[in-house]
Amino acid sequence: MRGITKAFPGVRALDDVDFTLHAGEVHALLGENGAGKSTLIKILTGALERDSGEIRLDGTSVDFQSTGEAQSHGVSTVYQEVNLIPAMSVTKNLALGPSEGWPGVISWRKARARARAKLARLNLDIDIEQPVGSYSVAVQQLVAIAHALDNETSVLVLDEPTASLDAQETATLFDIVRDLKQRGMAVVFITHFLDQVYEISDRISVLRNGGLVGSAMASDVSRKDLISMMIGRELGEVEAAYSGKASPQTGKEKLVAKGVGRRRTLKPFDLTLRAGEVVGLAGLLGSGRTELTKLVFGAIRADSGSLKVNGKEAGSHSPRRSLAAGIAFCPEDRKAEGLVGELSIRENIMLSIQSKQGWLRRLPRGQQEQIAAEMIKALAIATPDAEKPVRQLSGGNQQKVVLARALASRPDILLLDEPTRGIDVGAHAEIITLIRKLCSEGLALLVASSELDEVVAASDRVAVLRDREKIGEIVGGEIRRDNIIRVIAGDDDRQH
Amino acid sequence: MNRKYLPLAATIVVFIALFLVGGAMYKNFLSTLVLGNILADNAFIIIAAIGATFVILSGGIDLSIGSMIGFVGVCMAVLDRMGWHPLAAAALMICFGIAYGAMQGFVIDFCDIQPFIVTLAGLFLLRGACFMVTLDSVPIRHDFVDLYASARIPLPGRGVLRSSAIVMLASLALAIFIAHFTRFGTNVYAIGGDKESARLMGVNIRRTTVGVYATGGFFSALAGVVYALYTSSGYPLAGSTLELSAIAAVVLGGTLLTGGVGMVAGTLFGGMILGLISTLIIFHGSLNSAWIMISSGVLLFAFIVLHRFLVSSFNLRGTS
Amino acid sequence: MQSRAIWPLLALVLILIVAGLISPGFYEIRIVEGRLFGNLIDILYRAVPTALVALGMAVVIGTKGIDLSVGSIIAIVGAVIVWRIKMGDPHVAILFIALGAGILCGMWNGFLVAALGIQPIIATLILMVSGRGVGLLINQLYGGTDPSFESAFLQGLSTGSIWYIPTRLVLAAGIFAALWLLIRRTALGLFIEAVGGNAAASNLAGVNARLIVFFAYVLCGLLAAWAGIIMTADTHTSDPVSVGLYIELDAILAVVIGGGSLAGGRIYLGMTVIGALVIQSLTTATLISGLPPxxxxxxxxxxxxxxxxxxxxxxxxxxxxxxxxxxx
Incomplete structure (x- = not known):
């Protein structure tokens, strides 16, 4: 793949990316959420159309219009969310596909034989008449791989195949991948588990913000280099915005979490947020950053521990009560959880403050416009007026609207999950400056971010997460890139 | 037992229970005579419901069924007056049903409009077309109608299987074959189960959608033919609100209205339950049609809640 | 508002112009027996029930829902009115009992959708299927032999007139104004549109999405009840089997013509009324053109x-x- 570019409204998802895949190798593709991995894969497999660039398969230029077409050329994909029909039996799932005639009578005897043969290649022995949904995710994953593989497959893409597998299941999967590699298949392996990258891949490519950071043989890059390739980012403006750490641990305790956690989501953790302090949350993708912020906000209900807000025990926790208690939250996924796309900027900003007021006491239009105008000015949201539907804004401005909504509700505690995701450099620096400013005005802030430099620049204290567990805190002058990376890499680092 | 058969099992249990209740209350109820009559009287509803089963399995809905039955009826009658043989007229109308259904499917997929609205327009369009054809009830006088009415297969006991019931059972067999033994049938379940996954697995969504509504059109046109021959007339208001009975029969038959789960065979029992309820109420004499509607509603509620419970406890949809 | 409003309005004007070409006296308005008469008044007069139901439907559709049971609610309300009249209740009280019946129906739908989480189209199908049966059953409470009635008060609300203007028009205008105030002068409209546009985001922003959805169905039931009162008083009788047949479809249509999307997220009250007028003027125009209705x-x-x-x-x-x- 040469010079692949793809832009979505408001974001440049991929910018001139090259990607080469050799037969008989496992090529790991790394990068944080939104780095462009999925987009690259979807273009490769025909699920998305590219804006420019070229794809050559075995030397000939190809242009797949659909996943079915890609599959018939030998390019198959197993997507991140297992893409099977859960209510249908294994046999039927394996019989689905574009390959054969239509409508076509199916001989289930033959289909069963084919299904067994496909599963046998993966050493999977299950009752193929049961619905796929009744099996564990690991088995479903293997069924999805079996569906993707046929005799002509030469390129297999595995998008986060191990995300929900345990060690044993992962080992089985890797055996299968090695076996396929031996047979000359090229495998693209997308993951965020670094151990697994070293265990299985021959070559590694790292994407960040839609660009290729680098590509190298797995044996040539160290673990630390890899982490800094993924989450490091040189940012002059950010460094300039950073103006020394506030003296830590002096502000009033705004929020105290003791043993808050939820089974299978996040191990119980303790956390204290103080007025005028920024606490950063660092950790790799899947380490539990988002889950922690959501537990604190009550968007995920905790099954253990207690939470004190402004000294008062918060009983049963919900987003509404959190808002009433003075906590505001900016979710990571703007589109799914943050904004109501059809509504205007003003209406989106009003939502939280209005729900705090109750439905009867509507803010007069004049006051709404005044608040919206203030927010647009304070956050420098680029828009001709406040009545524009939010979905028409660029990513950075959308993020600012989410932030504006949270700020308009005048919170004591602000939780930000990935406040700079998918935002260009300029807006990025503005938001970091804003975070520092808010903090100096006495707000307690919790910022979860995949950008390490952002965490370093913004935080007075950093809580580090790994594998759904809070594993440590770094305070004051100790907050440096290398320190955080050392904690994330943890004891594994000593083995390498 | 496989969990997916649970709703179907529940349907059959309700059917048998209702039948036994009837037997306990009235002499002569528990007979093949009553059973044969229920089959014949409800044949057209069940045929239409079989078509609706495909549409609902694919995650859609078809409101045009009742109007299609009325339209086919009046066309059959008018063609009869023009001297056509009923079988020739039936063939023409069934072709029309398929073509009309295919068109609805195409509009739904191509324009990305909810099936509800497109088939609602179909409901109006076809009902209006009924009135353009004729405003009165037109009899079908061809000799074939008498032959159709008199043809029957004796059942053990005093009961008989009339022509309508035979056509119905034949179309059920055809439907079971399409649903479970063709690639198309498998694709229908797939797009109803998870359209996006089906697309990624290489299923041609447009072809399947068009096929689904064409199948629905075929069965509702066939239901119209059976209805016209059964009543030996065409009446422009025939089949009003029948789409509701058809959808109710499908749901009672254990098919999930959200798509992807269910069996065509269940629809037979769903339709039979509706028929059994009205037969029971007619036997009772002092009860009226109000109870038919209310008991259908109560059963519908019970089944929907049961489905909801089954889906959430077995986690059939979505694995995350 | 601007460009979106043009098409339905244009359609309405076009229909009225065509109707005027077909029938020369179309635009005439006379005063007969102290009341305005004429085709234009007639369109407004007849559009009232559909418009009321459509307004409720617009609110429900705004939450990304749908209510198929409005016709059944009208049937139930009609039966309740006749039943209470036969029982000898004061007619003003009956008005409130009828509205209460509509609210109860709405609460049932809202419970199924908001509390049990059943898909709206399926949840409201239950009442749609059984509601007319409930109406017939209520008719049986007083024997059901003669469901016709006389009530100067209720008929006055429906077919009477105030200062030359049909009473139902005055009342409908009042209801529209009240609804508009409720939706646009409280934060309710914002919440409904937010929930319909993105329920997850609204919840995180502190909106009680379930309560909002529940309320929308109750409101829809209430408006359908008012339409039921008008229609029942108009015909002086309760006919649960056929009263308001297909009115849910007309109402949905009115919302869609008015620019509302079934995908939810927006409520256009004014345009919904225009949609209802388009439907009614189509009917009236077909009628006077001599084509069969x-x-x-x-x-x-x-x-x-x-x-x-x-x-x-x-x-x-x-x-x-x-x-x-x-x-x-």
Whole structure:
């Protein structure tokens, strides 16, 4: 793949990316959420159309219009969310596909034989008449791989195949991948588990913000280099915005979490947020950053521990009560959880403050416009007026609207999950400056971010997460890139 | 037992229970005579419901069924007056049903409009077309109608299987074959189960959608033919609100209205339950049609809640 | 508001112009027996029940829902009115009992959708199927032999007139104003549109999405009840089997013609009324043109399909390509 570019409204998802895949190798593709991995894969497999660039398969230029077409050329994909029909039996799932005639009578005897043969290649022995949904995710994953593989497959893409597998299941999967590699298949392996990258891949490519950071043989890059390739980012403006750490641990305790956690989501953790302090949350993708912020906000209900807000025990926790208690939250996924796309900027900003007021006491239009105008000015949201539907804004401005909504509700505690995701450099620096400013005005802030430099620049204290567990805190002058990376890499680092 | 058969099992249990209740209350109820009559009287509803089963399995809905039955009826009658043989007229109308259904499917997929609205327009369009054809009830006088009415297969006991019931059972067999033994049938379940996954697995969504509504059109046109021959007339208001009975029969038959789960065979029992309820109420004499509607509603509620419970406890949809 | 409002209004004006060409005296308005008469008044007069139901439907559709049971609610309300009249209740009290029946029906739908989480189309199907049966059953409470009644008060609300203007128009205008105030002068409209647009985001922003959805169905039940009172008083009788048949479809249509999307997220109250007027003027125009009234169905279907076709991005692209090719 040469010079692949793809832009979505408001974001440049991929910018001139090259990607080469050799037969008989496992090529790991790394990068944080939104780095462009999925987009690259979807273009490769025909699920998305590219804006420019070229794809050559075995030397000939190809242009797949659909996943079915890609599959018939030998390019198959197993997507991140297992893409099977859960209510249908294994046999039927394996019989689905574009390959054969239509409508076509199916001989289930033959289909069963084919299904067994496909599963046998993966050493999977299950009752193929049961619905796929009744099996564990690991088995479903293997069924999805079996569906993707046929005799002509030469390129297999595995998008986060191990995300929900345990060690044993992962080992089985890797055996299968090695076996396929031996047979000359090229495998693209997308993951965020670094151990697994070293265990299985021959070559590694790292994407960040839609660009290729680098590509190298797995044996040539160290673990630390890899982490800094993924989450490091040189940012002059950010460094300039950073103006020394506030003296830590002096502000009033705004929020105290003791043993808050939820089974299978996040191990119980303790956390204290103080007025005028920024606490950063660092950790790799899947380490539990988002889950922690959501537990604190009550968007995920905790099954253990207690939470004190402004000294008062918060009983049963919900987003509404959190808002009433003075906590505001900016979710990571703007589109799914943050904004109501059809509504205007003003209406989106009003939502939280209005729900705090109750439905009867509507803010007069004049006051709404005044608040919206203030927010647009304070956050420098680029828009001709406040009545524009939010979905028409660029990513950075959308993020600012989410932030504006949270700020308009005048919170004591602000939780930000990935406040700079998918935002260009300029807006990025503005938001970091804003975070520092808010903090100096006495707000307690919790910022979860995949950008390490952002965490370093913004935080007075950093809580580090790994594998759904809070594993440590770094305070004051100790907050440096290398320190955080050392904690994330943890004891594994000593083995390498 | 496989969990997916649970709703179907529940349907059959309700059917048998209702039948036994009837037997306990009235002499002569528990007979093949009553059973044969229920089959014949409800044949057209069940045929239409079989078509609706495909549409609902694919995650859609078809409101045009009742109007299609009325339209086919009046066309059959008018063609009869023009001297056509009923079988020739039936063939023409069934072709029309398929073509009309295919068109609805195409509009739904191509324009990305909810099936509800497109088939609602179909409901109006076809009902209006009924009135353009004729405003009165037109009899079908061809000799074939008498032959159709008199043809029957004796059942053990005093009961008989009339022509309508035979056509119905034949179309059920055809439907079971399409649903479970063709690639198309498998694709229908797939797009109803998870359209996006089906697309990624290489299923041609447009072809399947068009096929689904064409199948629905075929069965509702066939239901119209059976209805016209059964009543030996065409009446422009025939089949009003029948789409509701058809959808109710499908749901009672254990098919999930959200798509992807269910069996065509269940629809037979769903339709039979509706028929059994009205037969029971007619036997009772002092009860009226109000109870038919209310008991259908109560059963519908019970089944929907049961489905909801089954889906959430077995986690059939979505694995995350 | 601007460009979106043009098409339905244009359609309305077009229909009225065509009707005027067909029938020369179409626009005449006379005063007979202290009341305004004429085709234009007639369109407004007859559109009232559909418009009321459509307003409730617009609110429900705003939450990304749908209510198929409005026709059944009308049937139940009609039966309740006649039953209470036969029982000898004061007629003013009956008005409130009837509205209460509508609210109860709405609460049932809201419970199924908001609390049990059943898909709206399925949840409201239950009441749609059984509601007319409930109406028939209520009629049986007083024997059911003679469901006709006389009530100067209720009929006055429906067919009477105040200062030359039909009472139902005055009341409908009042209801519209009250609803508009409720939706646009409290934060309710914002919350409904937010929930319909993105329920997850609204919840995180502190909106009680379930309560909002529940309330929308109750409101829809209440408005359907008012339509039921007008229709029942108009016919002096309760006919649960056929009263308001297909009114849910007309109401949904009115919302769609008014620019509302079934995908939810927006409420256009004014445009919904325009949609109802488009439907009624189509009916009236077909009637005076001498065509049998049933042709109205076909015309209605074609109008809807055209509107939807023009709204579809895929279709617009295809048309554009076709026009472009012809031009070049």
């Amino acid at each position: 049933e042709y109205n169905l076909i015309i209605k279907a074609l109008v809807v399909l055209t509107v939807l076709f023009l709204q579809s991005a895929n279709a617009r692209r295809a048309i554009h390509r076709l026009v472009y090719r012809r031009a070049s």
